[in-house]
Amino acid sequence: MSEQVTEEPREDGQPGDRELVEKAQKGDGEAFATLVERHQRQLYRLALRMTGSEADAQEVLQEAFLNAYQKLPLFRGEAQFSSWLYRIAANSALMRLRRKRRAPDALSDQPLELVGPKFSAEGYLDPAGDWSQRADEKMMSAQLGAAIQKAVTQLPDDYRTVFLLKDVDGLSNEDIATALDLTVPAVKSRLHRARLALREKLGEFFEAK
Amino acid sequence: MTSPIHHCKECVELLGEYIEGTLSPEQSKALEDHLSLCPPCITFVRTYKATRSLCRAALAAQMPRELMSSLKSFLSEHVPGFSCSKSDAAPRPPSDSEPKKV
Ligand SMILES: [Zn+2]
Numbered sequence: 560m561s562e563q564v565t566e567e568p569r570e571d572g573q574p575g576d577r578e579l580v581e582k583a584q585k586g587d588g589e590a591f592a593t594l595v596e597r598h599q600r601q602l603y604r605l606a607l608r609m610t611g612s613e614a615d616a617q618e619v620l621q622e623a624f625l626n627a628y629q630k631l632p633l634f635r636g637e638a639q640f641s642s643w644l645y646r647i648a649a650n651s652a653l654m655r656l657r658r659k660r661r662a663p664d665a666l667s668d669q670p671l672e673l674v675g676p677k678f679s680a681e682g683y684l685d686p687a688g689d690w691s692q693r694a695d696e697k698m699m700s701a702q703l704g705a706a707i708q709k710a711v712t713q714l715p716d717d718y719r720t721v722f723l724l725k726d727v728d729g730l731s732n733e734d735i736a737t738a739l740d741l742t743v744p745a746v747k748s749r750l751h752r753a754r755l756a757l758r759e760k761l762g763e764f765f766e767a768k
Numbered sequence: 769m770t771s772p773i774h775h776c777k778e779c780v781e782l783l784g785e786y787i788e789g790t791l792s793p794e795q796s797k798a799l800e801d802h803l804s805l806c807p808p809c810i811t812f813v814r815t816y817k818a819t820r821s822l823c824r825a826a827l828a829a830q831m832p833r834e835l836m837s838s839l840k841s842f843l844s845e846h847v848p849g850f851s852c853s854k855s856d857a858a859p860r861p862p863s864d865s866e867p868k869k870v
Contacts, residue, residue: 588849595843595850603831617835621842628847675780676812682775684808691814699825707826726820727827751784758819 576640604728609652623648649738675755690765710760722753773802
């Protein structure tokens with residue numbers, strides 16, 4: 560089994576995922592419960608980001624963990640258990656989304672234009688206001704929060720999901736790529752485009768103040 | 769040998785990799801050389817980073833408690849030995865608590 564990924568010992572001294580998976584594969588329901596307890600929060604974020612609704616996220620989570628339990632005998636440890644779980648949950652979220660979109664939605668197929676920074680013909684930036692000084696996190700106002708919500712909602716679906724999973728939820732590029740079936744360069748490029756578009760919107764917000 | 773960065777456009781293209789720390793040392797050097805000469809790009813880097821931290825602060829999502837307990841009872845109906853009562857009573861280590869997000 561040289562293919563298996565190595566696992567760092569946990570800081571809290573609890574058994575690692577690998578050990579728990581082996582126990583759960585032998586029918587230890589409590590070991591499986593510990594795995595659920597350990598991964599449910601991150602899986603919830605993934606499901607929430609992909610479906611955009613708390614109710615859907617709840618059903619995705621139920622389905623994903625049940626599915627993982629049933630497929631557990633097939634898990635061979637070539638990947639991290641968490642990445643394997645993300646993949647299962649992402650598939651479940653995608654199927655749910657597909658079922659919801661009964662008729663092909665012409666609007667959602669339209670590529671939305673992501674607005675980035677403006678450069679001069681020679682490729683230079685114009686001097687602009689530095690709102691980062693005013694953008695201290697402690698200054699988060701209801702207005703600013705609403706502006707951010709709105710700007711993020713306006714991003715195209717796949718850009719928004721990548722951005723939220725990476726910059727808000729802190730998943731790795733590799734896990735996002737696995738879950739969403741993208742290459743890592745594609746994840747990085749969407750992330751960058753999404754940040755540029757959001758930066759423009761935030762700039763507009765601060766300028767208007 | 770990496771060529772120097774003359775245009776802000778190239779600088780902006782590299783920012784994602786730059787703040788992730790995945791640029792080659794030569795590319796980082798070229799980018800920093802450009803930054804040292806270009807105030808608009810310095811402002812750009814700051815606001816690019818601020819975008820990330822502001823969004824994180826505004827959009828952090830916590831899994832609701834009720835959802836955790838409904839997931840638990842759902843799974844205990846389907847997974848033999850997925851004990852509901854016991855794990856409620858067992859002392860949980862601090863690692864189970866959600867990391868505080870600012
Ligand atoms: Zn520049």
